[in-house]
Amino acid sequence: MTADLIHRYAEGAKVEIKTLHGEGRATLSVAEKAQVTFRRLSVIGGGDDGHHFEIGEGALARGMAMAMRGKIPRSIRIGDNFSCGSMIINAYDADIEIGDDVLISSNVSIRTHDMHMILDAETGAVLNPAKPVIIEDHVWIGESVKIMPGVRIGRDSVIGIGTVVTRDVPPGCVFAGVPGKVRREGVTWRK
Ligand SMILES: CC(C)(COP(=O)(O)OP(=O)(O)OC[C@H]1O[C@@H](n2cnc3c(N)ncnc32)[C@H](O)[C@@H]1OP(=O)(O)O)[C@@H](O)C(=O)NCCC(=O)NCCS
Numbered sequence: 001m002t003a004d005l006i007h008r009y010a011e012g013a014k015v016e017i018k019t020l021h022g023e024g025r026a027t028l029s030v031a032e033k034a035q036v037t038f039r040r041l042s043v044i045g046g047g048d049d050g051h052h053f054e055i056g057e058g059a060l061a062r063g064m065a066m067a068m069r070g071k072i073p074r075s076i077r078i079g080d081n082f083s084c085g086s087m088i089i090n091a092y093d094a095d096i097e098i099g100d101d102v103l104i105s106s107n108v109s110i111r112t113h114d115m116h117m118i119l120d121a122e123t124g125a126v127l128n129p130a131k132p133v134i135i136e137d138h139v140w141i142g143e144s145v146k147i148m149p150g151v152r153i154g155r156d157s158v159i160g161i162g163t164v165v166t167r168d169v170p171p172g173c174v175f176a177g178v179p180g181k182v183r184r185e186g187v188t189w190r191k
Contacts, residue, residue, distance in 0.1 A: 003043035006050065010034075017041050025050030026068055031080070034059040039086075042067040049073045051091070056080035056100065063106070064089065070130075078102070079137065090115075093130035094149070099137035103191065105161075110135075110147040136171065140189050156188040 003020055006027040013030040017038045024043040027050055030036060034055050043051060044067070051068035052075040055061065059078060063086030068074055070093040078098040085106030089096060092113035113130040120127055131150030135141075139153050142161040153159065153169040160176025160183070169175045174184035 003041070004050070005043070022067075022069075024068070027052050029054035031055060031057040031059070033057060034061075034082075036061045036064060038064050038066060040065040040067075042069070044069040045071050046073050047071060051075065052077075054078065055082060059083070062086060066090075067092065069093070084108075085143075094132040096133045098135045099139070099155070101138040102135055102141070103139070104141045105143040105145070107144045108141055108147070109145075112149045114149065138188075142176075158187065158189050 003022045004025040008027060008029040009015060010030060010032040012033045014035045015030055019040045021042040022044040024046045026043045026046055034057060036055060051073050055078040057080045059082035061082060061084040065088045067090045074091045074095055076089060076091050076096045079100035081101045084104040087104055087108040090111040094112035096110060096112060110133055112133055114128045118127045133147060134152040136153060136155040138156050141159045144162050145159050146164045148166045151165050151168060154171030156172045157169050158174045159165060160174065163176050163180040164178045166179045172187055173182045174187055176183050
């Protein structure tokens with residue numbers, strides 16, 4: 001059995017799915033003139049309603065490897081004028097929200113879950129639960145950046161090449177390094 005996909009593609013939208021995996025349900029909503037290439041799309045669970053992926057007008061997303069997983073329906077929402085070279089995006093048991101005018105370079109990863117659990121050895125409590133990721137409007141994410149669960153990236157910020165984002169990023173800053181730190185403040189950027 002393969003995933004059950006409901007397609008809602010607006011006029012002029014183009015979607016290519018090279019490999020589809022999983023047994024689950026999802027709706028793909030693609031706005032006018034958006035172009036999306038999924039090199040891999042994995043859909044697991046989602047219940048009767050299914051997970052939800054949406055991408056806004058004029059988006060150009062190449063090389064997306066995307067997984068949506070969880071019993072409860074999860075959503076990945078991406079705004080207008082999105083641009084992406086290649087990324088792996090994993091929404092496991094939590095949602096991902098990306099604003100308008102966001103630029104993502106190549107080899108970027110965004111995840112809501114560590115995939116395996118770390119437990120308190122005495123109580124068995126899960127120490128690394130899934131957490132949502134939010135990227136606000138007009139953020140530039142450089143090459144090979146890793147965005148970890150629970151992070152919010154503020155508008156107009158720039159994330160430097162190779163950064164691991166483990167904490168919230170304030171708006172209007174350059175944030176870089178492993179782990180990432182604020183390197184400049186009071187900035188914006190343009191293409
Ligand atoms: C983020 C970036 C644009 C910042 O440029 P900048 O504002 O001119 O920053 P600077 O080079 O002046 O560096 C400022 C400080 O941050 C540090 N820094 C910058 N980028 C860093 C990175 N990726 N990792 C670790 N530290 C970094 C610098 O070492 C410097 O630290 P210091 O003040 O202690 O010397 C640039 O570093 C970068 O990552 N460019 C590549 C972007 C990319 O991936 N493009 C692909 C096409 S989308």
